[in-house]
Amino acid sequence: MVSERFSNRVTEMFRIQHPIFAFSNEPRVVAAVSRSGGLGVLGTGTCSSEELDRRLDWLDTEVPGRYGIDILFPVITEELDVGEIERQIPASHREFVDKIVTQLGIGALSDEGRRLYGEGHLLTNRWAAELASVALAHRICAFATALGPVPGDIFSALRERDIKVIGMTGSPGQARRQLAAGADVIVAQGTEAAGHVSDITTMVLVPQVVDAVSPTPVLAAGGIASGRQMAASLALGAEGVWTGSMWLLSQEHGLDAVLRDRLLAASSRDTVRTGALTGKPVRMLRNKWYDLWESDAAPAPLPAPLQGILVRPALSAALEHHVGDAMGTPAGQVVGMMNSVRPVAEMIESMTAECLTALDVAGRQAAREPGKISR
Ligand SMILES: Cc1cc2nc3c(=O)[nH]c(=O)nc-3n(C[C@H](O)[C@H](O)[C@H](O)COP(=O)(O)O)c2cc1C
Structure with missing residues (x-):
């Protein structure tokens, strides 16, 4: 008989009913997941610190x-001055971006757009620390x-407030580094995932981590x-x-839409x-922007944080002006x-029910009861 609830160290640590963590940039999703028995985690990759606070x-x-909250900490330790970095962007890259901005009809980012999106794709630790200080004032x-471990001073502030630290990783080496930096829980994220990913599949990575x-x-x-898949x-x-x-x-x-x-x-x-979004490999839904960066006329994407600085205003403007x-x-x-749009509560309910059934089916397969296996 399979229990109707999940109970393990993770459910105890976060006082949740189901060990389902949901990353989303949308606060309404985060709240709905937490209310449905999982843990919602808000992404910070697409908003300004002012917007994050709100x-x-x-x-x-x-x-x-x-x-919870998720912040990208790139492993770039020196204090970076954005003006100085901007000067490292070759003119040919700027010309290419100007050309595709015109070709796709993107237009300029408004002042409101700047307030909303801020420096969201700017991969520097200084920017991450600013977001972290906003987050630390909240519950x-x-x-x-993600990308790298949290710096020591922020880690100490988290410990003082008894906030659990979760380290996102894409390889066993990254997992060990996150552990050494004090993470309470490690996420082993395979290359199938959305966002910044390495090149190892989930099936191969998880047992190694x-x-x-x-x-x-x-x-x-x-x-x-x-x-x-949860089972x-x-x-x-x-x-x-x-x-x-x-x-x-x-x-x-x-x-x-x-x-x-x-x-x-x-x-x-x-x-x-x-690498055409941030300079580090990101898995995304294929679109025209990607195809143009893959064309013969395109320069190679720049390393992070240069590529993000180069393309961020155009990508934010595309979102603001709905340039498909x-x-x-x-x-x-x-x-x-x-294949469908459903309420969060229903998604969690069907996921947990299917997981329990799948575990039951697998258990009975292992027990070799021919004829009794059903979905
Ligand atoms: C729209 C979107 C944005 C994401 N941005 C981030 C991010 O800023 N930081 C991060 O750690 N992970 C980010 N991710 C990755 C998720 O945290 C998660 O690891 C990944 O989506 C899991 O794989 P899945 O997409 O197959 O469910 C993002 C995922 C999505 C769908």
Whole structure:
């Protein structure tokens, strides 16, 4: 008999009913997931610090102490002056961006757009530290750090407030570095995932990370959008799942109709891994912006943080003005399974029910009871 609830170190650590972590840039999704028994984690890659403060105020009233935040900490340690970095961008790259901005009809970012999107794609630790100081003034219970570990001073502030630290990783080596920096939980994110990814698949990565950081609990990420995939993650030794793409098609997300319809129509072959957004490999839904950067006329993307600084205003303007061809979203290969728009509570309920059934079916298969196996 399979229990109706999940109970392990992760559910205890975060006081949640289901070991389902949901990354989203949309506060309404974060709140809905936390209310449905998982843990919602707000992304900070697409907003200004002022806008982040406003979103966290809202979450503090909706789900106080029951949500997390995710901040990108690139492993770039020196203090970077943005003006100085900008001077390193070759003129030929600026000309190429100007050309495709005109070709795609993107237009300029307004003052309101600048306030809203801020320096969201700017991969520097100084920028990350500014976001972290905003987050520390709010009622977060978890702090996830991607690309690199959280710097020591911020880690101490998190410990003082008893905020759990979650380290996002794409290789066993990264997992060990996150562990050495003090992470309480490690996320093993395979290359199938949306966003910044390495090149190892979830199936191969998760058991390696589980072994590398044992006994620290691990969450599996990348390619998980159903209960069967959640069950597989638990079988690989993970104690929960960290999901992203699936929430883009939740009702609460209210995604722009252009992107929503593209996601609904996409197959698992319609995502690409490209350096054209930030200078580090990001998996995204294929679009015209990507195709132009792949064309013969395109220069090679610059290393981070240069590429982000180069393209950020144009990508933010495309979002602001709804320019379909340049509007992009990180999306993982599970997009091929995302075929409807549903409320978060229903998505969590069907995922957990399917997971429990899948574990039951697998258990009975292992017990070799021919004829009694059913879905
Ligand atoms: C729209 C979107 C934006 C993302 N941005 C970030 C980010 O800023 N930081 C981060 O750690 N992960 C980011 N991710 C990755 C998720 O945290 C998560 O690891 C990933 O989506 C899991 O794989 P899946 O997409 O197959 O569910 C993003 C994912 C999506 C869908």
